[in-house]
Amino acid sequence: MDKKLLLVTFPVDLGNAKNETSLVDMFKDHLDLKIHRFIPDKKKHHSTSKLDYVAIISQRFVGSFALQKAVYQAQNEGRKVVFHGISPALFAYPATQLGSSYIITDWTRKLYEPILGTQLSPAWQTFIHKHILNSQKYILGLTDAVVEEIAKDYGVPESKLKKVKLPFTIDLNLFTSSPKRQDNEIRILFVGGDIKRKGGDILLRWFADNYQPNVKLTIVTTSLIDAHPQVTLETNVKYGEPKHIELFNNHDIFVLPTKCEGYPAVLGEAACAGLAILTTKNALGAPEIIQNGVNGYICESQEDLLKQLNILVKNKPLIEAMKIKSREYMEKEFAPELVVSEYLNYIFE
Structure with a gap:
């Protein structure tokens, strides 16, 4: 197969785990596929305490070393790199070639703010995510809502935003x-x-x-x-x-x-x-x-x-x-x- 891909998944909850399965099933027979599962949180954190948040972020920083190694190796092999979600793209950023990777997503931190009437993404986090999103070749949005929201809240140009369907083959x-x-x-x-x-x-x-x-x-x-x-x-x-x-x-x-x-x-x-x-x-x-x-x-x-x-x-x-x-x-x-x-x-x- 001449098409080679590294799919970086982020199965932190049941929804992401289901989507991971669907994406792998879709790609597996069409290209040379490698998968890297960015470390999911080992425990479900229902508390919103600062200690829990720090523990989650610390765990992801530890996992980022293996992630960056996988991305670096994939690029040396001539593989395209696709991240399922913004978080793995963020933690892989130091190893990712600018403008060469892709994010598949149906969600951002700011997506629910108009519905809930509260700020979910502080300014510093929005700034970081804006940089990560704009550093991709394309953002593959799974819904019209997320495509429109990313353009509005993160300033991603229309040329980088593409609409795709969530696979339901399974x-x-x-x-x-x-x-x-x-x-x-x-x-x-x-x-x-x-x-x-x-x-x-x-x-x-x-x-x-x-x-x-x-x-x-x-x-x-x-x-x-x-x-x-x-x-x-x-x-x-x-x-x-x-x-x-x-x-x-x-x-x-x-x-x-x-x-x-x-x-x-x-x-x-x-x-x-x-x-x-x-x-x-x-x-x-x-x-x-x-x-x-x-x-x-x-x-x-x-x-x-x-x-x-x-x-x-x-x-x-x-x-x-x-x-x-x-x-x-x-x-x-x-x-x-x-x-x-x-x-x-x-x-x-």
Whole structure:
């Protein structure tokens, strides 16, 4: 293979780990691929104390020596270097040739500031990230939201910003379209570890306040919750296992009333499984997956989502039509060869 690549991944959470798997799967059969996993945090830090923050940064500095060595060696081998996220690009910066590397991202420190109404990236950090972003050949943004935000907040010129799709090849192969059932049940699925941020708590309240025997709700989470007796609660479901596939294939509507999210890949999983999808505009990657009114709805707020859900559960023919459209959309817009060709064209132009 004449195309050679070093992919630097940063699997610090479940979302990044899932995206790492998807990117590796996409590239592996198309080029000579090497992978460097930049050291993930060995412990999950839920505290925001300065000591925890210092420990995380210290750990990453230690990991940066191996990272820089891998980048330096890759460049000597004539490999292109692609970073999954800004952090690995930052810690590899001393070894990276200026204007020769690429960042794939759906998130920056400043992305959520308009939603949360608070500063998440202090001026010094924004200055550093601006320098790292502008030192790349291209930034490969996974959503329109992040591409627009990087241009606005970090001053990256349009010529350096490219839009690509998050690959869902594994999910297209893993799931099949949800079968049409002859019963009158409407089965709703929620998946999310941080149940309050992702809106599972308001979905539980909606279910209790509007209980209908034919409407079923399944909650998949690691959070401790006090669920309605008619809610099915799943707490130990791993991606790709038979239970995971069964859950998606046996439901009708995927609901994610999130308060704040970059690109929830679970929306793509749901669409690959042929589910109608409801989420909020605060799932910034939702427009990549959802065509409003065709295979689901992107709602202005959690309150609007619940109103739309009340309407949708009364219209099973529309749900069935949306389910079909979801799978069709993913097969067309996220066809594996289409997706990988975008990346290869930008990286090896």
